Amino acid sequence: xxxxxxxxxxxxxxxxxxxxxxxxxxxxxxxxxxxxxxxxxxxxxxxxxxxxxxxxxxxxxxxxxxxxxxxxxxxxxxxxxxxxxxxxxxxxxxxxxxxxxxxxxxxxxxxxxxxxxxxxxxxxxxxxxxxxxxxxxxxxxxxxxxxxxxxxxxxxxxxxxxxxxxxxxxxxxxxxxxxxxxxxxxxxxxxxxxxxxxxxxxxxxxxxxxxxxxxxxxxxxxxxxxxxxxxxxxxxxxxxxxxxxxxxxxxxxxxxxxxxxxxxxxxxxxxxxxxxxxxxxxxxxxxxxxxxxxxxxx
Amino acid sequence: xxxxxxxxxxxxxxxxxxxxxxxxxxxxxxxxxxxxxxxxxxxxxxxxxxxxxxxxxxxxxxxxxxxxxxxxxxxxxxxxxxxxxxxxxxxxxxxxxxxxxxxxxxxxxxxxxxxxxxxxxxxxxxxxxxxxxxxxxxxxxxxxxxxxxxxxxxxxxxxxxxxxxxxxxxxxxxxxxxxxxxxxxxxxxxxxxxxxxxxxxxxxxxxxxxxxxxxxxxxxxxxxxxxxxxxxxxxxxxxxxxxxxxxxxxxxxxxxxxxxxxxxxxxxxxxxxxxxxxxxxxxxxxxxxxxxxxxxxx
Amino acid sequence: xxxxxxxxxxxxxxxxxxxxxxxxxxxxxxxxxxxxxxxxxxxxxxxxxxxxxxxxxxxxxxxxxxxxxxxxxxxxxxxxxxxxxxxxxxxxxxxxxxxxxxxxxxxxxxxxxxxxxxxxxxxxxxxxxxxxxxxxxxxxxxxxxxxxxxxxxxxxxxxxxxxxxxxxxxxxxxxxxxxxxxxxxxxxxxxxxxxxxxxxxxxxxxxxxxxxxxxxxxxxxxxxxxxxxxxxxxxxxxxxxxxxxxxxxxxxxxxxxxxxxxxxxxxxxxxxxxxxxxxxxxxxxxxxxxxxxxxxxx
Numbered sequence: 001x002x003x004x005x006x007x008x009x010x011x012x013x014x015x016x017x018x019x020x021x022x023x024x025x026x027x028x029x030x031x032x033x034x035x036x037x038x039x040x041x042x043x044x045x046x047x048x049x050x051x052x053x054x055x056x057x058x059x060x061x062x063x064x065x066x067x068x069x070x071x072x073x074x075x076x077x078x079x080x081x082x083x084x085x086x087x088x089x090x091x092x093x094x095x096x097x098x099x100x101x102x103x104x105x106x107x108x109x110x111x112x113x114x115x116x117x118x119x120x121x122x123x124x125x126x127x128x129x130x131x132x133x134x135x136x137x138x139x140x141x142x143x144x145x146x147x148x149x150x151x152x153x154x155x156x157x158x159x160x161x162x163x164x165x166x167x168x169x170x171x172x173x174x175x176x177x178x179x180x181x182x183x184x185x186x187x188x189x190x191x192x193x194x195x196x197x198x199x200x201x202x203x204x205x206x207x208x209x210x211x212x213x214x215x216x217x218x219x220x221x222x223x224x225x226x227x228x229x230x231x232x233x234x235x236x237x238x239x240x241x242x243x244x245x246x247x248x249x250x251x252x253x254x255x256x257x258x259x260x261x262x263x264x265x266x267x268x269x270x271x272x273x274x275x276x277x278x279x280x281x282x283x284x285x286x287x288x289x290x291x292x293x294x295x296x297x298x
Numbered sequence: 299x300x301x302x303x304x305x306x307x308x309x310x311x312x313x314x315x316x317x318x319x320x321x322x323x324x325x326x327x328x329x330x331x332x333x334x335x336x337x338x339x340x341x342x343x344x345x346x347x348x349x350x351x352x353x354x355x356x357x358x359x360x361x362x363x364x365x366x367x368x369x370x371x372x373x374x375x376x377x378x379x380x381x382x383x384x385x386x387x388x389x390x391x392x393x394x395x396x397x398x399x400x401x402x403x404x405x406x407x408x409x410x411x412x413x414x415x416x417x418x419x420x421x422x423x424x425x426x427x428x429x430x431x432x433x434x435x436x437x438x439x440x441x442x443x444x445x446x447x448x449x450x451x452x453x454x455x456x457x458x459x460x461x462x463x464x465x466x467x468x469x470x471x472x473x474x475x476x477x478x479x480x481x482x483x484x485x486x487x488x489x490x491x492x493x494x495x496x497x498x499x500x501x502x503x504x505x506x507x508x509x510x511x512x513x514x515x516x517x518x519x520x521x522x523x524x525x526x527x528x529x530x531x532x533x534x535x536x537x538x539x540x541x542x543x544x545x546x547x548x549x550x551x552x553x554x555x556x557x558x559x560x561x562x563x564x565x566x567x568x569x570x571x572x573x574x575x576x577x578x579x580x581x582x583x584x585x586x587x588x589x590x591x592x593x594x595x596x
Numbered sequence: 597x598x599x600x601x602x603x604x605x606x607x608x609x610x611x612x613x614x615x616x617x618x619x620x621x622x623x624x625x626x627x628x629x630x631x632x633x634x635x636x637x638x639x640x641x642x643x644x645x646x647x648x649x650x651x652x653x654x655x656x657x658x659x660x661x662x663x664x665x666x667x668x669x670x671x672x673x674x675x676x677x678x679x680x681x682x683x684x685x686x687x688x689x690x691x692x693x694x695x696x697x698x699x700x701x702x703x704x705x706x707x708x709x710x711x712x713x714x715x716x717x718x719x720x721x722x723x724x725x726x727x728x729x730x731x732x733x734x735x736x737x738x739x740x741x742x743x744x745x746x747x748x749x750x751x752x753x754x755x756x757x758x759x760x761x762x763x764x765x766x767x768x769x770x771x772x773x774x775x776x777x778x779x780x781x782x783x784x785x786x787x788x789x790x791x792x793x794x795x796x797x798x799x800x801x802x803x804x805x806x807x808x809x810x811x812x813x814x815x816x817x818x819x820x821x822x823x824x825x826x827x828x829x830x831x832x833x834x835x836x837x838x839x840x841x842x843x844x845x846x847x848x849x850x851x852x853x854x855x856x857x858x859x860x861x862x863x864x865x866x867x868x869x870x871x872x873x874x875x876x877x878x879x880x881x882x883x884x885x886x887x888x889x890x891x892x893x894x
Contacts, residue, residue, distance in 0.1 A: 025340075039861075042675035052350075054336070074333035078338075201332070205329040373638060376635040376639050549687075550688060
C-alpha cells in the first residue's frame with residue numbers, strides 16, 4: 001500500500017520535474033515551404049511526445065553559416081538552462097565535418113555541424129564542453145541508407161534524445177577539446193578617436209543596421225542622448241555612406257525619415273531611419289566585407 | 299499518510315487544472331527571419347516551461363497598427379478564455395505611449411502598447427478592464443539598460459507571468475478607464491438603397507476583398523443565393539472597380555475567373571474571383587482610404 | 597482510502613498515457629500573413645488545451661492539391677502513431693466534395709477534403725480506413741451560418757476532437773470504402789536501358805530537382821559512387837535539359853557549381869548543382885507535365 005502511494009507521488013513528481021526542461025529549438029536554412037522542418041519535428045515527437053518544440057528561424061539564407069552563428073548568439077541567452085538547440089546550416093553535409101553537441105557555460109545545448117556555427121556563441125556565452133555525436137548510437141533506426149538528411153536522422157534525433165532525458169550529455173559521444181571551428185572576422189576596436197567594427201547582420205524587417213560594437217566599448221565615450229556621431233560605412237574599402245546623426249534612446253527622438261544611432265536590444269551600436277529603412281535607402285548590406293567607422297561630431 | 303495521499307492527489311489536480319490555461323499567442327511585425335520572436339519565446343519559457351506558446355502572425359506590415367488590430371479581431375474570439383495575446387506593433391516604442399493589458403468581455407487578455415491596436419477588439423468583443431503595466435515589477439531583470447526591445451523585456455515577460463499565474467491580472471499594474479486609444483475609420487452603413495463600408499484587409503493568400511459590412515446589416519436585404527449585386531470600389535473618391543456579381547454561398551457556384559459576393563468566415567461581405575485574385579486583377583488594396591458601395595441589381 | 601489512492605494513481609497514469617498522443621499537425625495553402633491558421637489553432641485549443649499543435653507547412657501554392665499530397669507523403673511517416681494531420685487545400689470548398697478522415701496503415705490520421713490530397717499517402721503508407729465527417733456532430737457550434745471556412749469549423753474542430761479523445765475514430769462518421777479520390781500521374785518505370793519518371797516537386801530552398809524514381813528501382817543498376825548518368829529533362833515533350841553527371845553520396849564529391857545525381861532523404865533519385873540551384877540555372881520546374889529520362893553513360 002505504501003509502495004503504491006509512493007509510486008503515485010513519484011509519478012507526479014516525475015511529471016512535474018520533467019516539465020522543467022524538455023525544450024528543443026530548431027534553426028535551419030530549409031525554409032518552411034516543404035516538409036523538412038516538419039519531418040525533423042516528427043522524429044523528435046517520436047522520441048518523446050512530452051517535448052516542447054519551438055523554432056528560432058528557418059529563413060537563414062542557404063549555406064550562410066555566419067548568419068546561423070549570429071542568430072544563435074542573438075537568442076540562446078534568452079532561453080532557460082537545459083534548452084537544446086538543433087541548428088542545421090550544413091553546406092558540408094556528407095563531408096568530414098564533425099557532428100557535435102556543445103554545452104554553453106550558461107547551460108544550454110547546441111546540436112550542430114562543427115563548421116563555424118558555434119563561433120559567436122563561443123565568444124559570448126562561452127563553450128563549457130563539446131562532444132562528437134556517436135552515430136553508431138545516436139542515429140535514427142533504419143536511416144543508414146540515407147546520406148543527405150543528417151538534420152532529421154542525426155541532429156533532430158540526438159537533440160530530442162538529449163532534451164527528453166533518453167540519453168545524458170555524456171552519452172552523446174566522446175568528449176572533444178572545447179574548441180569549435182571558428183570563423184575569423186573583424187572585431188570592434190577603439191583606436192584614438194575612432195571606433196571600428198563590422199556589420200554582422202541587418203535588422204531585416206525594419207532595415208536597421210546593426211554593428212558588432214558593444215555598449216561596453218561605445219560607452220567609453222560617455223555620450224548623452226542627443227550627442228552627434230560621424231558615421232562612415234564601407235563595403236570592402238569603398239565608402240557607401242557618410243553622415244552625421246544623433247545618439248538617441250528612442251526612435252521618436254528624431255523626425256520621420258531622419259537617421260539616428262542607438263543601442264539595439266543586444267546593446268550593440270546600430271543605425272536606423274525613423275519609420276524608414278536605413279539599409280534600403282543607403283544600399284547597406286551585411287557580412288564580413290562590411291565595416292563601419294564612427295567618430296564624435298561636435 | 300493521509301497527508302501524503304492528499305498531496306499526491308492535489309499535485310495531480312494542480313497539474314490538470316494548470317493545463318486548462320497557460321496559453322500565450324504572439325503577434326508582431328518582426329517577421330521570422332531573425333531571432334526576435336524566438337528571444338520573446340525564450341523569455342516566456344524562462345518564466346514557466348509549462349506555457350504553450352503559439353503565433354497569430356509575425357508578418358504584420360512594419361508599423362501597421364491597423365492590420366494588427368484587424369488580425370486580433372479576426373482570431374481572439376476563437377481562442378479559449380484565459381488565453382494571453384502578446385501583440386507588438388509598436389512604432390512609438392520609447393515614446394510616452396502606455397503599455398497595457400486589456401481583458402476582453404469574453405475573458406481573453408491582450409498585452410500591447412496602447413496605440414490603437416485594441417480598436418477593433420473594443421468594438422467587437424468589448425474591453426472589460428484595462429491595466430497599465432507596472433514596469434517596476436513586470437520587467438525582465440537586468441534589462442534596464444536596453445531601451446528598444448519592450449516586446450521581449452516587458453510584453454513577453456508580462457504576458458508569460460500572467461498566463462502562468464506568477465501574477466494575477468490585478469498585479470499587472472494600476473487600473474485605467476476601460477477606454478483604449480481608438481483609430482477612427484468609416485463604419486458600415488445602410489442608407490436608402492445603398493450599403494457603404496470600407497475594406498479593412500485583403501484575404502492576402504487568395505486575393506479576396508473583405509469589407510467591414512457584417513451579415514446583420516447585409517441580411518436586411520434578405521437576398522437569396524444567386525441574387526445580383528452592383529458593386530463599386532473606391533480609393534479615396536476615385537472609382538477603381540464597378541461590376542455586377544451574384545451573391546453566392548460557394549465559390550463553385552460561378553465559373554472559373556468570374557466574380558462573386560459572399561459572406562466570409564467572419565460573416566462579412568466579401569468579393570472574390572473563383573480560382574483567381576480579385577485584388578490583383580482589379581488593383582484593389584485595403585486601408586482607411588478604400589471604400590465600397592453596394593446596391594441590388596435586378 | 598484505497599479508492600482515493602487508486603484515483604490518484606489512475607489520474608497520474610491518465611496524464612502519462614494521454615501524453616502519448618494529442619498531437620495535431622496542420623497543413624494549408626493559407627499562408628501565415630493573416631489569422632486563418634491561428635483561428636484554427638484557437639478552435640483546437642478550445643477543444644482541449646492539452647493538445648500539442650504543430651505545422652507541416654502553410655505555404656502550399658493556392659489550390660495546389662498535388663503539392664499538398666506530396667508534402668503529406670514527405671512527412672507523415674516521420675510522426676508517431678496517433679498523430680492527427682489537418683490538411684486544408686480545398687479549391688472545391690462548398691461543393692459536393694466529401695470531408696473525410698483517413699487512417700493510414702501506420703496509424704496516423706489525416707483530416708482533409710477528399711479531393712486527391714490522399715493520393716500519394718494511399719500509394720505509399722496505404723489507407724487502412726476512411727470515414728466521412730458527420731457535420732451534424734463534428735462541426736463547431738454556432739458556425740452553421742458560415743459557409744466558407746470549413747478548415748476552422750469542421751476540419752480543425754474534428755481533428756482536435758479526435759486527437760484529444762473527445763471522439764473515437766468511429767465517431768467521426770460513417771465508414772467509406774478505403775478508396776480516396778486519386779490524381780493520376782506518370783509512374784517511375786525501368787524499360788530496357790532507360791528509367792523514366794516525373795518531377796513531383798522541387799527542393800525549393802536549394803533548387804534541387806527531386807524525381808519519383810525510388811531507390812528500389814534505381815538500385816537495380818547497382819551503380820557505385822562516381823558512376824556517370826545521362827539525364828534528360830522534359831516539359832511535356834520538349835527537352836529542357838540534357839547532361840552527364842556522376843551518381844554520388846555527398847554534394848562535396850563534385851566541384852562547386854557542378855551537377856550531381858543523388859538519393860534524397862526520401863531515397864528518391866534527385867539532381868543538384870553543388871552550392872547552386874539546378875532548377876534556377878536550367879529552368880526546371882515540377883508538376884505532372886515534367887518528366888525525366890535517365891540512362892547509364894559509360
